[in-house]
Amino acid sequence: MEIDEAREVRTTCPYCGVGCGVLAKVAADGQVSVRGDPDHPANFGRLCSKGSALAETIDLDGRLLYPEIHDRRAGWDEALDLVASTFSQTIAEHGPDAVAFYVSGQLLTEDYYVANKLMKGFVGSANIDTNSRLCMASSVAGHRRAFGSDTVPGTYEDLELADLIVLVGSNLAWCHPVLYQRIVAAREKRPEMKIVLVDPRRTMTADIADMHLAIAPDGDVALFTGLLAYLGQHNALDRAYITAHTTGFGQALFAASALDLASVAAATGLTEDELGRFYSLFAATSKTVTVYSQGVNQSSSGTDKVNAIINCHLATGRVGRPGAGPFSVTGQPNAMGGREVGGMANMLAAHMEIENPEHRKRVQRFWTAPAIAERPGLKAVEMFQAVADGRIKALWIMATNPVDSMPDADAVEAAIKACPFVVVSDVLARTDTVRHAHIRLPAAAWGEKDGTVTNSERRISRQRAFLDLPGEARPDWQIVAEVGKRMGFGEAFSHATPSEVFAEHAALSGFENDGARDFDIGAYAGVDAEGYEELAPFQWPAPGPVQAGRQPEEGGQAGHRPSSIRFFADGNFYTPDRKARFITIRPTVETRTSPDYPLILNTGRIRDHWHTMTRTGKSPRLSQHIAEPFVEIHPADAQRFGIGDADIVRVSSPRGDVLVRALVTARQRQGSLFAPMHWTDQFSAKGRLDALTAPLIDPVSGQPALKHVAARIEKFAAKAFGFAVMRQRPAPDTASYWAVAKCRGGWRVELAFGDDDIDWAGFAGALFGTPPGAAEMLAYHDRDAGQHRIAAFDGDHLSGALFVAPGPVAVSRGWAAEQLTADHANRRGRLAIVAGRPGGVDVDRGAIVCSCFGVGANQIAQAVRGGCASVEAIGAALHAGTNCGSCRAEIRVIVDAQILQAAE
Structure with missing residues (x-):
């Protein structure tokens, strides 16, 4: 795009499932700035720290700009021909289930749609699954069991209308900050609103909670099953709703009633008084929203947790009414869009069921497909196990980094390395997954691609391009379509624009629907390029005209279109009898700890980083808050294991180990650890946390249990610690522990060494990239005290500074990093760097x-x-x-x- 004058483009944030609107302004000189879109109904102008820093993440540093075959540059035709021919040959020799796609909630709906269409309708296998399996598959399974469809009943407005919000396994303040702020603003207007946080950790979200229930890991099933029993015992049921709109209540209540309060307390780690106060508050508050996220979903009992929550809302009739309902908030920008197009191995497109022969025939008929997958494919964990044992021989990974994000990550990496044919479509040239690809395909990034995403409240928004495609990068939908053509399916993949893909997706949603299925955006089936460009955010359902003369499918009823944007207030679920199902649940308590692994490790996210840092790792601003991998540990556990604050520690499980920084905090539950999952081999020496997690899955949803891992912790016997800043990216491979982060003007790195017999001047020169004699060096050495400080200058600029101490280095990180962009013409002032503290009027901002x-x-x-x-x-x-x-x-x-x- 040639830029003659400044322009502003409406688009959507590529981070979490809140789906915030963004205004991206491109100045006449090409500089990009971002701000929240005040007219977008998801965020009304607000952005979180990650969204606010988006302009810092769009540079071309590290980009994959052209196709590569076996590490050599190739043309698109050669690369696509090889992908198509290898997949076709593998299918011919071993059958369609010998190939697989592993895709991502980072894809746009149009990308997802084309990939799913190719695999399920033309390859004829359902071996397409998504990293969204890792974050919200249990919600899908729970919705389908209870509602007959994967339907989120409510809207964000319900968070502002509720009198009680129950946050379960959701650190909303850090993981969905804009929703958190909507709740904060609502309570400022209505101070009587109550908030309960159910989480083993006292996260920053607890700041607004009236009650924090520090539940034992995986105690949620018992908590909400006990709540159902309490509601029955205290006559707090909506019996009219139960009778008119549900089935299975009697069995579910009978099973729940086997739990007395003492049993629930034992299973949850909560006191009977805490349970009583929470239960009575829930029972007395008709306008209640239960918001849940990864703490519920990422569990071997995740689907039962979801249904235990839904059971309580069905029992009280609190579904789909203003200010009431169960509410799953998704982790990725297009996890919902992926669900809509059938991007998971056990779903068909447009929320149809792969197990249903009528649905299969319908989709096949609509696509005019030569085949249709007849059974669910392999879910993510199973998929990589099949790669490992050779059942899958050709694998295409799109827009995700499973070597870091999958459980049992070392085994996943070994499987990918051993796979005969691996294709990776990605934005970056080097990730821990891309490095193992036989073929690398350069994909368009945020700001370069056009399409749609769906947020957690079923709102579809446009992502619009405001940057030219760099190098030879292409949109994902186009890459997949080109492979489909080369596999002999040209007519089905002849889309020229993303608007054509979207129109087809919308048409399929309304095809032979007439209210029989929840997902229907048939009103947009005729959208043209102009209408697509102008498409405003909208929530589904958005059905087109009723199709005259069509009979409802067996067990369905035509004409039951929701009268509002909320679902189920008046019943009419998507089960055969149009009634919601109570799910009978019997809680079990599973002990995973042992004398060798006595602690429970909980994994998750932090405020300013995202997934495996392929985007946020580019932003200096986002590494200021937390710049290295860490583990939270309770003070009593720290004392028990001889660990001090800021020590380097080894956290181990039966599958692997990591080296991270210890953060001793009473916010952590005793007996448990918490560590974030973001760090990779690109940013740390040994920080790939999912090398510790087990491939243990929920039996219904296939979602991994990433929140409950048996682990142990021990102090790493570091003999020296270091911190350094430098202008070029370092390669500190000789350190036992290192973690690099971007800062303004260069890089910062945390270091620890198992040996202190080191030539520190030589190490500093290698770290800074300054050969002996190439820079002016200032140094301070106190070998007896183990203190070393070295600074190198190139003219008036600091090339790098290294600070070494026998314990965690006390220098101000922010101040040291700022010296990379400061003028150091005053030679006396350079001594402040070697001293490790500001001089004169300089102010240390602190952490x-x-x-x-x-x-x-x-x-x-x-x-x-x-x-x-x-x-x-x-x-x-x-x-x-x-x-x-x-x-x-x-x-x-x-x-x-x-x-x-x-x-x-």
């Missing part, structure tokens, strides 16, 4: 708390001492906490600590 505005802990503490006595006052003075608000809880901790210190 960054607010990434949006770069505000540090020292600045906040100083503002409190100057009279700012609240989070709001800090916001007025420093702007901290006034954008996405996800740092407000941390700000409150600092404010309270300073006020307490002043009062002593």
